[in-house]
Amino acid sequence: AQTVTQSQPEMSVQEAETVTLSCTYDTSESNYYLFWYKQPPSRQMILVIRQEAYKQQNATENRFSVNFQKAAKSFSLKISDSQLGDTAMYFCAFTRLNTGTASKLTFGTGTRLQVTL
Amino acid sequence: EAQVTQNPRYLITVTGKKLTVTCSQNMNHEYMSWYRQDPGLGLRQIYYSMNVEATDKGDVPEGYKVSRKEKRNFPLILESPSPNQTSLYFCASRPLTGYAIQYFGPGTRLTVT
Numbered sequence: 407a408q409t410v411t412q413s414q415p416e417m418s419v420q421e422a423e424t425v426t427l428s429c430t431y432d433t434s435e436s437n438y439y440l441f442w443y444k445q446p447p448s449r450q451m452i453l454v455i456r457q458e459a460y461k462q463q464n465a466t467e468n469r470f471s472v473n474f475q476k477a478a479k480s481f482s483l484k485i486s487d488s489q490l491g492d493t494a495m496y497f498c499a500f501t502r503l504n505t506g507t508a509s510k511l512t513f514g515t516g517t518r519l520q521v522t523l
Numbered sequence: 524e525a526q527v528t529q530n531p532r533y534l535i536t537v538t539g540k541k542l543t544v545t546c547s548q549n550m551n552h553e554y555m556s557w558y559r560q561d562p563g564l565g566l567r568q569i570y571y572s573m574n575v576e577a578t579d580k581g582d583v584p585e586g587y588k589v590s591r592k593e594k595r596n597f598p599l600i601l602e603s604p605s606p607n608q609t610s611l612y613f614c615a616s617r618p619l620t621g622y623a624i625q626y627f628g629p630g631t632r633l634t635v636t
Contacts, residue, residue, distance in 0.1 A: 410565075415563075439623050441624075448629075449611065449629070449630045449632075450627070450629055450630070451613060451615075451627035451630075453624060456624065497565060497566065501623050503623070509623065510556065510568045510571060510581060510582075511556075511558075511566070511568070511615075511625055513558075513565035513566040513567070514565055515563055515564060515565045516565055
């Protein structure tokens with residue numbers, strides 16, 4: 407079974423600064439996807455970024471980027487130029503690559519990020 | 524607009540009173556799933572469905588039922604709710620092929636007293 411671990415329950419960052427959220431996972435699969443989801447106070451689950459395990463290049467979406475270390479099973483999220491609107495709970499998630507099956511999302515426990523002035 | 528809808532968004536009920544949370548998607552997705560979110564536990568899968576009339580248990584199915592009579596709808600049924608089912612519930616859907624991205628509904632906050 408897959409597990410996802412987020413060891414930072416809460417973090418704080420000042421506006422315009424950079425912050426990195428950590429995520430590690432455990433799996434015996436070789437092909438899989440990793441995701442970061444954002445959950446603002448509205449509770450909506452918003453996909454921030456995804457990474458295919460077979461791609462060596464780290465994914466980037468505007469101010470959001472990941473550091474994917476497959477051998478170390480690490481998948482951290484870097485938020486640059488933090489904005490007040492980035493205040494949210496962030497979840498790391500894993501799913502197997504074979505999308506034609508019942509592959510589910512396995513979530514970490516979340517990191518609550520507070521962006522301050 | 525492509526979306527997953529859930530109703531109701533908020534529900535307060537009493538122990539033992541049967542309830543149904545509806546979920547509907549307009550993206551023609553085969554795969555649909557229910558998750559519950561609890562503090563310190565993240566989101567955990569309750570049930571999933573690969574297509575019409577094909578449902579199966581997730582990690583925490585006890586106390587829940589689902590049905591999939593139409594492709595777009597996947598209701599979650601609590602026949603005898605208990606206080607430990609107080610939680611935030613999400614419905615999600617995705618196609619069976621592609622990038623495995625799941626689309627989430629807005630969530631249903633359920634309180635059982």
